[in-house]
Amino acid sequence: xxxxxxxxxxxxxxxxxxxxxxxxxxxxxxxxxxxxxxxxxxxxxxxxxxxxxxxxxxxxxxxxxxxxxxxxxxxxxxxxxxxxxxxxxxxxxxxxxxxxxxxxxxxxxxxxxxxxxxxxxxxxxxxxxxxxxxxxxxxxxxxxxxxxxxxxxxxxxxxxxxxxxxxxxxxxxxxxxxxxxxxxxxxxxxxxxxxxxxxxxxxxxxxxxxxxxxxxxxxxxxxxxxxxxxxxxxxxxxxxxxxxxxxxxxxxxxxxxxxxxxxxxxxxxxxxxxxxxxxxxxxxxxxxxxxxxxxxxxxxxxxxxxxxxxx
Amino acid sequence: xxxxxxxxxxxxxxxxxxxxxxxxxxxxxxxxxxxxxxxxxxxxxxxxxxxxxxxxx
Numbered sequence: 001x002x003x004x005x006x007x008x009x010x011x012x013x014x015x016x017x018x019x020x021x022x023x024x025x026x027x028x029x030x031x032x033x034x035x036x037x038x039x040x041x042x043x044x045x046x047x048x049x050x051x052x053x054x055x056x057x058x059x060x061x062x063x064x065x066x067x068x069x070x071x072x073x074x075x076x077x078x079x080x081x082x083x084x085x086x087x088x089x090x091x092x093x094x095x096x097x098x099x100x101x102x103x104x105x106x107x108x109x110x111x112x113x114x115x116x117x118x119x120x121x122x123x124x125x126x127x128x129x130x131x132x133x134x135x136x137x138x139x140x141x142x143x144x145x146x147x148x149x150x151x152x153x154x155x156x157x158x159x160x161x162x163x164x165x166x167x168x169x170x171x172x173x174x175x176x177x178x179x180x181x182x183x184x185x186x187x188x189x190x191x192x193x194x195x196x197x198x199x200x201x202x203x204x205x206x207x208x209x210x211x212x213x214x215x216x217x218x219x220x221x222x223x224x225x226x227x228x229x230x231x232x233x234x235x236x237x238x239x240x241x242x243x244x245x246x247x248x249x250x251x252x253x254x255x256x257x258x259x260x261x262x263x264x265x266x267x268x269x270x271x272x273x274x275x276x277x278x279x280x281x282x283x284x285x286x287x288x289x290x291x292x293x294x295x296x297x298x299x300x301x302x303x304x305x306x307x308x309x310x311x
Numbered sequence: 312x313x314x315x316x317x318x319x320x321x322x323x324x325x326x327x328x329x330x331x332x333x334x335x336x337x338x339x340x341x342x343x344x345x346x347x348x349x350x351x352x353x354x355x356x357x358x359x360x361x362x363x364x365x366x367x368x
Contacts, residue, residue, distance in 0.1 A: 022328070022335040025342035056360050062353055117350065125357045 023101040030096050031079055031107055032072025032114075039294070040071035040167045046298040047171030047186055049305045050249070055126070055175050062125040063174040067167060070118035070134045074141040074163070076111030080104050081146045085212035091205060111142075126174035133173055137166040151213070154220040161194030162187075168298075182249045185240070189297065192237040196230045196269060197290040203227075203272070203283035227273045230286070234269035238262030241297060250301060251309045257300040261293050 044067045048060060055063070079086065079097055087098035096102040102110075115138050123131035145160030165187045172183035195217075202209055202216040203226060209216040217226045241262045245255040268289050271282040303309075328336065 022332045022339070024335050024338050028339075028342070056364065058356060059360055062357055065353075121350070121353060121357075124354060124361075 023096060023106075027096040027101045028110060031076040031102060031110060032069075033075030033079075034072075036075055036164075037068050037072050040164075041068045042295065043186070043190065043298055044068075044167040044171035044174075046302050046305075047168030047183060048175045050168075050182070050186070050301055051172040051175040053176045059125050060175065063122055063130065064171070066118045066122035066125060067134060067170055067174070069114055070122070070138055071167065073111045073114035073118055074138040076107050076114065077138070077142040078146045080107040080111060081142065082150070083107075085151075085214060088211045089205075089208040091208060122170075122174065127177045129177060129179065130170050130174035133166060133170045133179070137163050137170065140166070151215070154215050154217045156215070157198040158195050161191050161198075164194055165190035182244070182247065185244055185247065185249065186298075186301075188240050188243075189237070190294065192233055192240055193290065193294055196233045196237065196265075197287065197294075199226050199230050200272065200283045200287040200290060204280040204287075223277065227275070231266075231269045231273045234266045238266050244301070251304055253304050253309055254300045258297060261296055264289065265293050 041064060045064060048064065079095055082092075083097040083104050086092035086095050092098065097104055097107055115135075119131050119135045119138070122134050141160070141163035145156065145163055149156040149160050168186035168190070169179050169183045172186070173179045199217050202218050203223065206216070206218050210219050217229065221229075239262075241258040242255055244250040245252070245258070250258075265286075268282065268286040272286050275282040
């Protein structure tokens with residue numbers, strides 16, 4: 001019995017003779033990882049608003065919907081592929097596949113069908129560049145991250161983070177038909193944000209990842225090395241966070257917000273670095289703040305664009 | 312009394328599904344129908360908007 005099979009053997013199954021309800025629409029919606037989808041919608045929206053040019057509002061909404069469905073589809077495909085490890089992690093054991101509500105084959109078909117649909121819809125509503133970028137995002141998340149890197153290397157979420165960082169570029173391309181440096185700056189912010197965000201989680205969910213056999217940084221390189229790397233990424237993130245102002249993409253309002261948010265991020269990462277062995281409090285605080293950080297930073301761009309502060 | 316309760320318990324239908332499962336399947340089918348209808352409406356709307364945009368230059 002290999003690791004995957006033993007992991008599956010541990011998952012709760014219905015007892016003999018016990019009926020199990022068929023999955024409802026809500027269970028399929030849960031396959032789309034709605035919380036991740038909300039972050040994708042938000043960052044893609046910021047990319048769309050920040051991009052030069054304009055599109056019909058209805059086309060913009062349909063494009064955003066296509067990006068959201070594409071992100072959700074990649075989430076469903078990820079749950080299909082990772083059902084064995086989801087079953088042994090407390091954070092993911094309640095997902096529709098490990099809880100026995102949705103069969104793996106249905107999740108794969110659902111994710112594959114929605115992937116094709118979302119890319120086709122985006123191609124119709126915006127342009128081929130945006131659709132191509134969305135297709136690449138889904139491919140990168142499912143094949144490069146989920147199938148290849150996640151179980152192979154502690155750099156899994158560093159490289160795999162590219163998939164989560166692409167939505168603002170897709171949004172930008174959907175409006176402008178191009179993907180210039182400014183769009184990739186938004187990509188860089190999310191790309192550098194991903195490692196400290198997930199490593200903070202991995203620090204206090206180490207047991208989960210160890211049980212699932214996922215080589216997360218704390219499990220492979222240890223706490224001390226992970227904490228040092230979190231701090232290094234926090235410094236890089238704070239620096240890149242203010243960069244949009246210096247390339248003329250944002251105003252002093254954004255600079256102020258990015259500076260304060262970046263300083264708090266670095267401070268919380270410093271506390272993680274200085275925390276004693278077994279003290280999970282600072283890592284939990286950093287994880288919570290990291291979610292707020294990304295929302296707030298992108299909200300600052302959105303606000304100044306909507307308020308007409310920028311050009 | 313116990314026999315009466317046993318009779319009232321949900322029995323599998325000819326399809327092998329309990330009434331609860333049949334209800335869930337009907338909900339799922341409605342959701343699929345709504346999703347497909349929404350997709351058709353979206354494609355129609357996009358086509359009209361893009362054609363309209365092209366016509367007005």
